[in-house]
Amino acid sequence: MADTNVKAAPVQEKEPLFQFGKKERKLLSDPLNDNNPITVQVLGICSALAVTSLVYPSVVMSIAVIFVCGFSSLFTSLLRNYIPKQVRMIVQLVIIASLVTVVELTLKYLNYPIYKQLSVYIGLIITNCIVMGRLEAFAMANKPWRSFLDGIGNGLGYGAILIIVGIVREIFGKGSLFAGSPIEMKLIGPTAEYFINTETSTLFGWYANNNLMVLPAAAMFIIGIMIWIQRSFNKKLVDIS
Amino acid sequence: MNSTNYILGFILAMTAIVAIMLTGLREVTKAGAERNEAIFNKRAILMSVENYLGGKTVKQLSDDEVENIFQNQVEQVVLDVQGQELELESIQAEDIEMGKERKKADEDRKWPLFIFNEESTGDKFYILSVRGNGLWDEIWGNIALKSDLETVAGAAFDHTGETPGLGAEIKDNASFRKQFQGKKINDEGGEFTAVIVRKNGARNDRNEVDGISGATVTCDGVTDMLKEGIQYYQPYLNKLRQGSEIQGALIK
Amino acid sequence: MGEFFNIFIKAAFVENLVLAYFLGMCSYLAVSKTVKTAFGLGLAVIFVLGITMPINWLIHEYLLSETGVFGLDLTFLRLILFIAVIASMVQLVEMVVEKFSPALYNALGIFLPLITVNCAILGGSLFMVSREYNFSESIAFGLGGGFGWFLAIIAIAAIREKIRYSNVPPALRGLGMAFILTGLMGIAFMSLLGIDPAAFQ
Secondary structure: OOOOOOOOOOOOOOOOOOOOOHHHHHHHHHHHOOOOOOOOOOOOOOHHHHHOOOHHHHHHHHHHHHHHHHHHHHHHHHHOOOOOHHHHHHHHHHHHHHHHHHHHHHHHHHOHHHHHHHOHHHHHHHHOHHHHHHHHHOHHHOOHHHHHHHHHHHHHHHHHHHHHHHHHHHHHHHOEEOOOOOOOEEOOOOOOOOOOOOOOOOOOOOOOOOHHHHOHHHHHHHHHHHHHHHHHHOHHHOOOO | OOOHHHHHHHHHHHHHHHHHHHHHHHHHHHHHHHHHHHHHHHHHHHHHHHHHOOOOOOOOOOHHHHHHHHHHHEEEEEEOOOOOEOOOOOOOHHHOOHHHHOOOOHHHOOEEEEEEEOOOOOOEEEEEEEEEEOOOOEEEEEEEEOOOOOEEEEEEEEEOOOOOOOOOHHHHOHHHHHOOOOOEOEOOOOOEOOOEEEOOOOOOOOOEEEOOOOOHHHHHHHHHHHHHHHHHHHHHHHHHHHHHHHHHHHHO | OHHHHHHHHHHHHHOOHHHHHOOOHHHHHHOOOOHHHHHHHHHHHHHHHHHHHHHHHHHHHHHHOOOOOOOOOOHHHHHHHHHHHHHHHHHHHHHHHHHHOHHHHHHHHHHHHHHHOOHHHHHHHHHHHHOOOOHHHHHHHHHHHHHHHHHHHHHHHHHHHHHOOOOOOHHHOOHHHHHHHHHHHHHHHHHHHHOOHHHHO
16 A cells, blocks of 8 residues: 555543544545645545546545545444454455445435446445555544544545546536536537537537547546646645655 | 454454344345336336327436336337247346346347337337447447337437447437437338448438447447347347238238 | 457456556555566466456355355345455465465565455456356456556556656656556557457457
């Protein structure tokens, strides 16, 4: 797994079970920029990116990752003093795998078409290194509430990237936003009968869809450029090696 | 805490708890999930006769309406390779998984056929299921023939992993689908051709439709799928054709 | 045989696990700084994919599906079972290799634990189920997928070794450049899409 530049937070002995102070807020906000799981920690650039050619599946995927990340941290942290060291990887994997199964079953029950669309990628959340990485780096050594927040925060940071990549790819690749969802809209490109929703007028009728954007490679370029931008502003992240 | 017994006990207890909880959740959601799946498949079948659903699009139909239509207006037939109707107690046409059937030898395969009766006119539509390969993965669809068994009433396609904006347009793009309406599956001489998806535009009005630019492989896949898929139904369709000829002769 | 070869080629190049599906990106980016380590990890992936794929196929077919020994549809448990098989197979492979081939163990050893959380392994098994491959096809897919992963990581490692001497903008150095290179490689691999599968039959 990639190097994680995580400062393990000091464990305080006497703290209320649920508090939401500055430190807790930092647990949530840090992963959004300074310690973003994708662009800084280099964890979890996995398969979830494969669904980012459209925004709607990216949003559903993000929610699933946030859920799994938060609750697996919570459960691991609750169990952390009872998990035998030798088998902790397996135990963590079982916790994650069951949560992912919960997501899968729920999605099948609530929204079958999107379940069909995401298909194997839901299952692949299990091996998303971000989940496992946070369990190892944080939840195994911290109290439940803080671990839960850390999990949610990392899920959010991860989801934010997924959605940004999804928005860029869908607008330029397909000219629409949220295709496939109830609030589908066509933004740019020909109003042509090429898309289902022909009623909405569009802004730039002359725009021809950029087919590169729908290829997997486009996600790579977009993340590469995002890292470039982020590091230009945030010099301390620059890779000196 | 590091004894083997503790580790084994921990693993076993955890496995048991997890398995019980997941099985519980599965039992609770099972009925709903299965209904969702059935409705999803039924909607896909109705897509091919979308123009004849009494003014509503498939999207606008509620789940109950979909089930009603299937109960009252759709007959389900299961065919074998010779075009014989199979009398099966356990399986209905909608239960046939084309993906699995496609891997079997022709003699063991079953084909689903849906006969849709339009409510107002009583016209019959024959909905055939076809399946083939796209660019990345499998593509499939349903194509509805009018009662002359030659004119296409409509078609709808779906796919596992075609590229959004390119190959995926076979599903997303309403106008690609609409092109199929009114096409014939035979050429002027009565020779079977199926409907051809032509790169750079259809060459004739009778049995060709325009391809999607940038998605040549998927479009060729649709052509091959239709040709191969409809061919399998020919024995059954021929019987129907002969039947109606005899009937026509009798009336004269 | 044609079908076997066809699936192998498709899995290795066109549907490359890393470049087309982003599977196993974490270790792909983390362990691709030098060709030597990339080579070791790549071999380990081929090895483990080639072994776990048929095993998971057997488990899915004979334990989980309705036609299996229990006669129940247990496919909802496949995620847990697959990951357990992968984790234990990796452990087993590690022990066997250590015992019988210390040389190989020295080359692969440190990479084996990394593989449990390599999405490519679990992803391969899940794709195998959703594409309804049969037993021999699943072997072809496992080996092909592993080979494709191996090729991709070797290629990126070689490029990254050389690019160290280039004048890349500081903010793009390292990770950012690796992403863009991966994208370019993905496009290059896509060009094999034009191969007619009929040529192999």
